[in-house]
Amino acid sequence: MCGRFALTSTADQVGDALGVLLNEGFPARYNIAPTQPILIVMSGNKQLPGSNLPDRRVLLVRWGFLPEWVKDPKEFPLLINARAETAIGKASFRAAMRHRRILVPASGFYEWHRPSKESGEKAQAYWIRPRSGGVIAFAGLMETWSSANGSEVDTGAILTTAANGAIRSIHDRMPVVIKPEDFARWLDCKTQEPRQVLDLMKPVQEDFFEAVPVSDRVNKVANMGPELQEPVALDPVRTPPKKAEPDDGQLSFL
Template sequence: MCGRYQLTMPADAVRRLFAVAVEVEPFPPRYNIAPTQPVHVVREGPKGRELALMRWGLLPSWVKDPTNFPLLINARAETAADKPAFRNALRRRRVLLPATGFYEWAREGSGKGARKVPMLFTADGPLALAGLAETWQGPNGEEVDTVAILTGEARGLAATVHTRMPLTVPAEAFARWLDPANDDAIEALGWTARVDHAMRPVSERLGNARLEGAGLMAADDRPEPAAPSPEEKQPTLL
């Protein structure tokens, strides 16, 4: 799955990379983007590509009560074309989520001493995560733009930590991916990719979604086990 990611590049760089047609308001670097938070999304608008804020957690338009609906932060690429929650969005409302890396938690040790350490996955440059968007309208006419990230079977280093990984869209496929006129869902899935990543540990404090900042990128100190004192060593039996 993809349950956390980061976007640390400046707004102007995002605008240039994704050829956003309108001015983009500056925003701070974000190192700990979590579900239900507002996230930056590139979509096709009436005047060209635009950068919008959407809630991370897709709500299909037909949902009556969002409090009784599961939080859909990811959509499995293998089944998205058939699932009622995702199939229309995959055909007509595909978006891109700018990112500079994503996280998965690796298990270290076993038993009571086991730890889950967040690992940061990055590529040679920024990532364009493949997303699906829906606008949910409430009973009082309120509208909420929502988004989910497409995932596929993990490969490479990502597969050593988790079975799933976010899918990306290469720059040469941005136009096709964002164009709602291209409504063949299966063909659209063929424009996604799995990029090779580098992997490194970061602070376990990343697990707290309320925390933010570059300080989360420093791996926690892991003291080496102390060598046993002479009194603690077991005698050698001859």
């Protein structure tokens, strides 16, 4: 799953990477958490006259997907992720997969390795970032939920897939990364049906990310500074002591 991520690039860097025009800057965000606003890119507005930018627009949506048919959000689970393997057929995501596919710009994401209870070890947080740096784009879905009184909330979720070999030792899921050459096809909901973009919803290549162990300060939403991404030394793996062989006295001179 993806439960925390970061976007620390500037507005110009995000705009250049995703082919959009951002008129206003925004602060670096080191600890983006569920229910908070997230920046998304979708197909939409007409191309500006004289512009060579593609037909895309930028929105802020709540990270926590609400299907349009939900009556009471308080009685519906918080959907921050959608499984790529089942999103096409899921009632919650079916319409968005067909009509509202989005890109979620990010600088990387956090994941936790959670050992078994028997090991006695505590969970270890990792900052997982692209080896080449820069802005990446997670695949996502967007839905506008309308309340009974007519108010509307734009909401979104990040698609996840099985982790690749490099991440699997930390967690078994990872966000779907859409490459720049595939942005247009992923966002094109007019001519590209969900089944035609299935090939994009797969684990990124093994050497794309690097995992940096970090402190557990990222667990608290109130912690929002760059120190969250400072590397920490991992504790040495503790091996249980060998059990002493029973002494039956046969080899004793006493």
